[in-house]
Amino acid sequence: MPILDVKDLKTYFHTRNGTVRAVDGVSFSVERGETLGIVGESGSGKSVSCYSLMGLIPQPPGRIEGGQAILNGELDLLSCSEKELQKIRGKKVSMIFQDPMTSLNPYLRVSTQIIEALRMHEAVSRKEALDRSIQALEEVGITEASERIQFYPHEFSGGMRQRVMIAMSMITHPEILIADEPTTALDVTVQAQILELIRDRQKANNSAVILITHDLGVVAGMCDRINVMYAGKIVESGTADDIFYNAQHPYTVALQRSIPSLGSKGKPLYTIPGLPPDLSQPIPGDAFALRQGLTSGGKWDTTPPSLKQVSDTHWVRESDVILPPLEEVLDVG
Amino acid sequence: MSVNPKLSPSEKRLPQVSVDIDAIESGTSLWQDAWYRLKKNHLALASFWVLGFMAVFCFIGPFFSPYDFQSTDLESTLQLPQLKHPFGTDDLGRDQLTRVMVGGRVSLGVGIIATTVSLLIGVSYGATAAYVGGKVDATMMRIVDVLYALPFTIFVILLMTIFERSIVLLFVVIGAVEWLTMARIVRGQVLSLKKQEFVEAAVSLGYSTRRIIFRHIIPNVLGVVVIYATLTVPSVMLLESFLSFLGLGVQPPMPSWGSLIKLGADNIQLYPHLLIIPALFFSATLFSLNFLGDGLRDALDPKSSKD
Numbered sequence: 001m002p003i004l005d006v007k008d009l010k011t012y013f014h015t016r017n018g019t020v021r022a023v024d025g026v027s028f029s030v031e032r033g034e035t036l037g038i039v040g041e042s043g044s045g046k047s048v049s050c051y052s053l054m055g056l057i058p059q060p061p062g063r064i065e066g067g068q069a070i071l072n073g074e075l076d077l078l079s080c081s082e083k084e085l086q087k088i089r090g091k092k093v094s095m096i097f098q099d100p101m102t103s104l105n106p107y108l109r110v111s112t113q114i115i116e117a118l119r120m121h122e123a124v125s126r127k128e129a130l131d132r133s134i135q136a137l138e139e140v141g142i143t144e145a146s147e148r149i150q151f152y153p154h155e156f157s158g159g160m161r162q163r164v165m166i167a168m169s170m171i172t173h174p175e176i177l178i179a180d181e182p183t184t185a186l187d188v189t190v191q192a193q194i195l196e197l198i199r200d201r202q203k204a205n206n207s208a209v210i211l212i213t214h215d216l217g218v219v220a221g222m223c224d225r226i227n228v229m230y231a232g233k234i235v236e237s238g239t240a241d242d243i244f245y246n247a248q249h250p251y252t253v254a255l256q257r258s259i260p261s262l263g264s265k266g267k268p269l270y271t272i273p274g275l276p277p278d279l280s281q282p283i284p285g286d287a288f289a290l291r292q293g294l295t296s297g298g299k300w301d302t303t304p305p306s307l308k309q310v311s312d313t314h315w316v317r318e319s320d321v322i323l324p325p326l327e328e329v330l331d332v333g
Numbered sequence: 334m335s336v337n338p339k340l341s342p343s344e345k346r347l348p349q350v351s352v353d354i355d356a357i358e359s360g361t362s363l364w365q366d367a368w369y370r371l372k373k374n375h376l377a378l379a380s381f382w383v384l385g386f387m388a389v390f391c392f393i394g395p396f397f398s399p400y401d402f403q404s405t406d407l408e409s410t411l412q413l414p415q416l417k418h419p420f421g422t423d424d425l426g427r428d429q430l431t432r433v434m435v436g437g438r439v440s441l442g443v444g445i446i447a448t449t450v451s452l453l454i455g456v457s458y459g460a461t462a463a464y465v466g467g468k469v470d471a472t473m474m475r476i477v478d479v480l481y482a483l484p485f486t487i488f489v490i491l492l493m494t495i496f497e498r499s500i501v502l503l504f505v506v507i508g509a510v511e512w513l514t515m516a517r518i519v520r521g522q523v524l525s526l527k528k529q530e531f532v533e534a535a536v537s538l539g540y541s542t543r544r545i546i547f548r549h550i551i552p553n554v555l556g557v558v559v560i561y562a563t564l565t566v567p568s569v570m571l572l573e574s575f576l577s578f579l580g581l582g583v584q585p586p587m588p589s590w591g592s593l594i595k596l597g598a599d600n601i602q603l604y605p606h607l608l609i610i611p612a613l614f615f616s617a618t619l620f621s622l623n624f625l626g627d628g629l630r631d632a633l634d635p636k637s638s639k640d
Contacts, residue, residue, distance in 0.1 A: 054537055060467065090538035097537075103530040107363060107552040116548075117538050152362050168538070 001073050002029035003175055003208050004053075004093075009067035009078070011045075011052045014060065018280035022048040024232035025067075030176065030208040035199075037211045037223030037240075039255070041276055045232040046212045050178045053077050054093060055085045072175070091121040094169035096198075098181040100161035104153035110137075110164055111149040117168045136167040139204075140197055159190035163197065170201045177202065178210045183218060195222055216259055220244055225313070228252050231277055231287035234307070238314035248316040250323050251288045257326055270326065289321050296321040367556070370632040377628020380621035387618050391437030400428035402435040403586040411604055420610050423596060427586075433611050436588035440615070443504055443573040443589075444566040450508025451569075452562055455515025456551060462516070463523035464546050474520065477513050485510045489572070493581045503582060507569050518561055522554040556633035563626035567619045574615065590615040 011023040023045040030036045038046040051057050053069050055077070069077040071092065080088065089095075097103040105113060114133040118124060124132070130149075137145035140163040153161060162182060169177060179198060183191035195218060202209050211222055219226055219240070226243045228236040228251065236249040247253045257270045273293030277283055283290065286300035297320035305318035371377055395402065406426035414421045420429035462473040492506050526532060527550065535545050574591025576582035583589040590611050597608025 056533060056536060058466075086539045086541055088539065089536065090540075095534070095537035097530045097534055099530055103534045105531045105535070105549050105553070107555075108549075109362075116540075120539055154363070155361070165534070 003032045003072060005029040005068075005070045005073070006049075006053065007068045007070075009049055009052060009069065010065040011048050011057060011062060012065050013062050015280065020280045021232050021282075022062075022279060023052060026227075026229070026232070026234055027067075028227055028234065028237065030210060032175070032208055033202070033206045034225065035202065035209040035211060035223045037213065037219040037226040038229060039213060039216060039219050039226060040229035041214065043276055043279070044229040046229050047180055049229075050095075050180065050210060050212055054089055054095060054178070055080070055082070056095075087121075090117060090169070090174070091172050092174055093176045093178065094172070094174040096162070096165050096169055096177065096179045096182045099185045100158050100165055101185065103165055104161055106153055108152075109149075110151055110153060110156070114149070114164070114168050114171060118171050121172045132171065133167075136171045137164065139201070140164070140167045140170075141193075142167075159186055159194065162186060162190075162194050166194070166197060166201060170205060170207075173205045174207055176208045176210065178212070180212045181214070182211075183215070184213070191218070198222075216255060228255070231283065232279060233287065233317065234315075235288065235317040235319070236315070237307075238310070238316075242311070242314040246310075246314070248310060248314075249288075250294075250319055250321040253323055257323075286317075286319050286321070288319055294321050294323070367629075367632040371628055374628040374631060376624050377632075380624040380628070383617060383621040384625065387437060387614070387621075388441065391434050391441055394434040395431055395438070398428065398431040398434065400431045402427065402431045402588060411600070411607075413604075414606055421604070421606050423607060424600065429607065429610065432588045432593060433590075433614055436590045436593050436611065437614060437618075439500065439583050439587065439589035440570050440573060440591065441618070442500075443507060444570040446504045447508040447511060447569045447573075448562050448565045450505060451510075451512035451515050451565060452558065454509070455512035456519050456554070456558055458512070459516035459519030460523045460546050460551055460554070463520040464527055464542065464550060466527075470520075474517075477516055481513050486572075486575075489576065490579075490581055493576070498581075498584055500583060500587070503573065503576070507572055511565055511569060515558070515561060515565070518557060519554055522557055523550055526550055526553055560626055560630045560633060563622055563629055567622045570615075570619065 006029065007027050009023055009026045010021070013020040013022055022043075026045070026049050028036065028038075038049070040046045048057065048062075052062075052064050057064065064078055067078060071077055071088070075084075075088075077085070077088065077093075104110070111130065111133060114136065115126065115129040118129045118132060119126075134145045134149055137149055142148055142160065142163055148156075153164070156164065166182075177198070182198065183194050186194060198209060198211075199222065201207075209222075211219065213219055223240055225239055226237070227234050228243065228249065230251050236243065236247065236252045238246075243252060244256070247256060251272075254270075254272045258272060260269050272291070274291030277287050277290045284302045284304065286296065286305050288294070289296035289298075289300060299320045300318065307315045307317050309315055371381075404427065406422070408426065409418075409422055410424055410426040412418055412422040412426075418428050418430065420433060423429055423432065458473065458477075462470045489506050489510060493503070496502055532545060532549060535549050540549070570590075573582055573589060574594065577589045577591030578595045580595075583592055585592070593611035594608060594615065597604075597606075597611060600607050
């Protein structure tokens with residue numbers, strides 16, 4: 001049984017310029033101990049879909065229009081009251097944010113913040129909470145943790161702060177960890193350490209990780225399964241092997257073409273032509289076909305393409321967009 | 334901690350780098366940083382000591398005075414400063430030094446208490462409105478707008494006339510008027526703070542709304558609040574002296590700096606010291622509060638300072 005089963009999640013933002021369909025019918029599930037990657041461009045709905053699960057969407061203007069998110073086969077996160085959600089957040093589902101520089105309160109000692117995170121959800125004494133917090137910091141590789149825990153966030157580097165965030169979100173042994181671009185704001189060398197650390201903590205707790213990123217390299221190394229999102233919908237879903245060795249959707253193919261490689265030195269880099277569509281207008285058909293500079297057969301112009309199963313683990317949304325051969329594009333560029 | 338055992342030998346050979354090891358060991362809070370910066374600002378620091386002196390002078394001084402602030406001595410009225418009465422005496426022969434000290438109690442007291450009242454109401458009100466947002470925010474801030482629209486001096490005068498005139502009422506009424514601006518300032522700050530990731534992180538860790546407001550957001554606005562509070566104290570003191578000057582504030586025989594200045598103004602041609610001395614104390618306090626407020630702004634918000 002999956003630990004989290006999301007069905008047909010729809011999150012819309014009702015703005016002055018119309019209804020933005022940020023997440024439009026997304027379904028996925030995560031198993032215990034599994035890492036699910038969600039990739040896509042900015043504005044593709046990857047973050048919004050996870051924030052919806054935690055009830056972190058600002059309402060208004062946001063509204064969850066439909067769907068279910070069943071945690072442990074019993075509780076629907078989307079129909080929980082705020083009180084129930086407060087018990088789940090941090091205890092069962094934790095989150096790590098993109099920018100470690102701003103995700104700790106600058107006016108409170110690190111010790112205060114970690115102890116608070118623990119004591120919020122477990123009835124432990126202050127002394128025991130401090131001991132466990134120090135231990136949690138040691139587990140994320142912070143040396144001399146018993147002294148450093150008394151520091152303020154501005155006395156840590158970015159990588160160290162992200163470690164503190166991980167320690168904080170994992171101290172209650174949550175079943176699911178949502179990591180929203182946890183390495184985007186960090187140096188490349190630190191990125192690898194942080195990813196390794198997340199994997200290490202995941203193994204220790206046997207929790208599920210949902211990794212939101214636009215870095216395909218990160219996804220390839222970390223994830224068991226991958227969802228590729230475009231314009232609020234999942235366009236391809238499969239194991240890492242399915243996505244990287246047998247990509248079927250033209251958008252997935254185009255994303256992979258965009259990865260710069262050392263071998264292509266001196267040649268222009270590939271970019272996907274056009275812009276993502278304006279989500280405040282209803283999109284009747286294939287959203288990817290709307291990008292300027294792409295040619296499509298026109299079959300999905302007005303009828304919404306559906307997900308079709310390629311193999312046991314691999315689903316692809318139908319599309320008849322034809323990407324020109326790579327050499328041709330780069331010659332023109 | 335004198336020697337850090339984990340230092341490598343090469344690091345030990347660098348004694349000229351003087352770092353306060355104790356401060357590093359325990360972590361330096363942003364408040365401590367601000368205090369270091371404030372200590373470098375001589376004007377602000379001097380103002381701080383002037384205010385400290387004023388507080389001691391007004392609150393402890395009267396205990397050492399041989400005179401009572403209200404006992405009259407009709408044989409020695411309107412004396413010039415002399416050894417027996419360093420600040421002279423007023424028209425009823427009361428010792429002016431004692432009266433300046435007791436009057437300072439009232440003026441400083443109004444400043445502090447009314448500012449505290451305005452802080453407590455303004456900060457919680459503004460923070461709640463901004464954090465909860467939506468219709469709650471709109472309703473709460475429209476109430477503030479309506480109260481703002483009332484001509485507040487008239488409002489205070491009205492209240493002071495309707496109810497029995499007492500110092501406590503004066504404190505409360507001024508505080509109740511002054512919190513409006515504080516609420517607006519705090520609301521603006523919280524609106525930008527609540528979009529910060531650490532607030533989002535606090536929500537994602539399952540903290541309650543009340544806890545997030547009071548434990549995570551308010552400490553972050555305290556810098557601005559402290560600055561504004563030091564600037565509110567003088568305006569409150571001015572308001573009090575204004576009311577006392579009009580005869581609506583503190584009732585005789587209780588003095589305040591405002592009523593002393595009024596008395597001095599009545600006798601300005603023959604006995605200017607009755608005006609000059611309380612006015613000096615009053616303006617020294619106001620200047621100090623403003624300088625300290627300025628210094629605090631530079632210390633708490635180093636980005637906005639000139640250098």
